[in-house]
Amino acid sequence: MKRYGEVTALDGLDLDVPGGTVLGLLGPNGAGKTTAVSILTTLTRPDAGTAMVAGVDVLADPRGVRARIGLSGQYAAVDEHLTATENLEMIGCLYGMSRRDARRRGLELLDQFRLMEAADRPLKTFSGGMRRRIDLAGALVADPPVLFLDEPTTGLDPRSRGELWEAIRDRVQRGTTVLLTTQYLEEADQLADEIVVIDHGHAIAKGTSEELKRRVGGEHLDVHVNGADDARRTESIMNKVATGPMRVHHDEGEVSAPVANGVEALSIVLRELEEQRIAIVDIGLRRPTLDDVFMELTGHEASAEASQ
Amino acid sequence: MSMLRDAATIARRNMIRIRRVPDVMVFVVVQPLMFVLLFAYVFGGSIDIPGGSYREFLIAGIFAQTVVFGATFTGSGLAEDMQKGLINRFRSLPMSRSAVVAGRTVSDVVYNALSIIVMSLAGLAVGWRIRGSILDAVVAYALLLFFSYAFSWVMACVGLLVPTPEVVNNATFVILFPMTFIANTFVPSESLPGALKTIAEWNPVSTLTHAVRVRFGNLPAQTPEPTAWPLQNAMLYSLIWAVVLIMVFAPIATRLYQRAGSR
Numbered sequence A: 001m002k003r004y005g006e007v008t009a010l011d012g013l014d015l016d017v018p019g020g021t022v023l024g025l026l027g028p029n030g031a032g033k034t035t036a037v038s039i040l041t042t043l044t045r046p047d048a049g050t051a052m053v054a055g056v057d058v059l060a061d062p063r064g065v066r067a068r069i070g071l072s073g074q075y076a077a078v079d080e081h082l083t084a085t086e087n088l089e090m091i092g093c094l095y096g097m098s099r100r101d102a103r104r105r106g107l108e109l110l111d112q113f114r115l116m117e118a119a120d121r122p123l124k125t126f127s128g129g130m131r132r133r134i135d136l137a138g139a140l141v142a143d144p145p146v147l148f149l150d151e152p153t154t155g156l157d158p159r160s161r162g163e164l165w166e167a168i169r170d171r172v173q174r175g176t177t178v179l180l181t182t183q184y185l186e187e188a189d190q191l192a193d194e195i196v197v198i199d200h201g202h203a204i205a206k207g208t209s210e211e212l213k214r215r216v217g218g219e220h221l222d223v224h225v226n227g228a229d230d231a232r233r234t235e236s237i238m239n240k241v242a243t244g245p246m247r248v249h250h251d252e253g254e255v256s257a258p259v260a261n262g263v264e265a266l267s268i269v270l271r272e273l274e275e276q277r278i279a280i281v282d283i284g285l286r287r288p289t290l291d292d293v294f295m296e297l298t299g300h301e302a303s304a305e306a307s308q
Numbered sequence B: 001m002s003m004l005r006d007a008a009t010i011a012r013r014n015m016i017r018i019r020r021v022p023d024v025m026v027f028v029v030v031q032p033l034m035f036v037l038l039f040a041y042v043f044g045g046s047i048d049i050p051g052g053s054y055r056e057f058l059i060a061g062i063f064a065q066t067v068v069f070g071a072t073f074t075g076s077g078l079a080e081d082m083q084k085g086l087i088n089r090f091r092s093l094p095m096s097r098s099a100v101v102a103g104r105t106v107s108d109v110v111y112n113a114l115s116i117i118v119m120s121l122a123g124l125a126v127g128w129r130i131r132g133s134i135l136d137a138v139v140a141y142a143l144l145l146f147f148s149y150a151f152s153w154v155m156a157c158v159g160l161l162v163p164t165p166e167v168v169n170n171a172t173f174v175i176l177f178p179m180t181f182i183a184n185t186f187v188p189s190e191s192l193p194g195a196l197k198t199i200a201e202w203n204p205v206s207t208l209t210h211a212v213r214v215r216f217g218n219l220p221a222q223t224p225e226p227t228a229w230p231l232q233n234a235m236l237y238s239l240i241w242a243v244v245l246i247m248v249f250a251p252i253a254t255r256l257y258q259r260a261g262s263r
């Protein structure tokens, strides 16, 4: 458990990550993801509770833990006046590697991440995505058996995101254990063997991405109409096909529902809307998102907290 | 042992920055150079020091002021590392707990040594001379560097407490300007009025300046023996200050570093 004054950031969170697997900690902004990572990486002491990382107690032997982990925080923490090589060499040395080994390993990683162009130029001149990947490379320099990645792809363009996923998968294949936090179901889906969904500092669901998605329903039907009146009428139509709680924004004219059979639900709703002469702005099927998982699990929207 | 290694790694990193960050260059090289030249030419002729040359008199003062301000780098550097999340990264590494701050204070010494070399050369060019023995001069330089090293630990605490490097700079200017001016850096403390005179006499910047001035043989011949104890024992008094500053602020700085939270 961890409190910041009045705020209880973590409240009875239990995590168990088998060696060599990836645990995805999925939750909206303010759910307690960074707090959990900070405790496990010895940056913050919990107010109550215990944690073991790679068989070492974070409270009893924080230094032992630090020697076994790599951390890539939510914001890239690189020295922007140093080149990528200098950054990685510095981190390697601080892990206790010799300068030569640190340098060699750094270059290896830059090559693997296709970051060679940053090797000899100060990072100031490079994009956020680039710094993010160098930050991740920093976490890998010493080949730690356990890796903590706090929202590794938030704010990255799709291409860098894909490349980062590739790099993470590669580590896992070599036996690294990963705890990854994310706001995106898709990311957890892509990388995690098991997903823990957290909200207000405690776990509200646990399972593989398949299990979670089954709970949320296969697909989602989104309908966009004009005005609150039409939205209300659309809501009652969609009620017939919805398999779980719907999300309705009357003023925006948006109605969204989980459905079992997408195509069938789509045609039923289309037909009814036409019969009732409700003009459609937009209609479509999509895969469930974190918002949907939240709606299903908590009955409230994730984005409501995201604003605070 | 690992503490020394880690501190060296951090210091090495700070040294790379001096070549890349123009601000650092300006502060370490250009500003001290300008101080020497401006004071020498603007005030050098206008203030009379009985039995001596004002130019020679003020060099020690400029040295002392520069190295005290030089300690600011530790503060602003740490505040910047905090702001950029680097401190958290360091705290997640299996490195010595005091190495980050120690590395900073060490690189400050290197910066300050550089400033002193530049100022000494400029001073020689405008007519300043070391009139004492070489050994005395070496002691004077060592005292300057040791005092500023000690002062870096104070600045380290400031840097770890404030949210941004700018705050460090603003705060230190407000404190350091009076501290380096209410002293005998630029005028003899005897010429200061009442309370200011007493403050100046007990100000460690004064005793630092005085000790250095004496060792350089730059004290005008007709200067009366100081009456205040700190100035009479300028070397000892300055050293005591430096040692006490380190003993008090080094543990505090290390503690602050360990607590330094996620923003």
Ligand SMILES: Nc1ncnc2c1ncn2[C@@H]1O[C@H](COP(=O)(O)OP(=O)(O)O)[C@@H](O)[C@H]1O
Residues within 6 Å of the ligand: A004, A005, A007, A008, A009, A027, A028, A029, A030, A031, A032, A033, A034, A035, A036, B261, B262, B263
């Ligand atoms: N240093 C801090 N001081 C005060 N409150 C904090 C601090 N860090 C986090 N919190 C609060 O704790 C809660 C969890 O935050 P965090 O762990 O950062 O969530 P997430 O990473 O999932 O977005 C939030 O309500 C946040 O405002």
Ligand SMILES: [Mg+2]
Residues within 6 Å of the ligand: A030, A033, A034, A035, A074, A150, A151
């Ligand atoms: Mg976070």
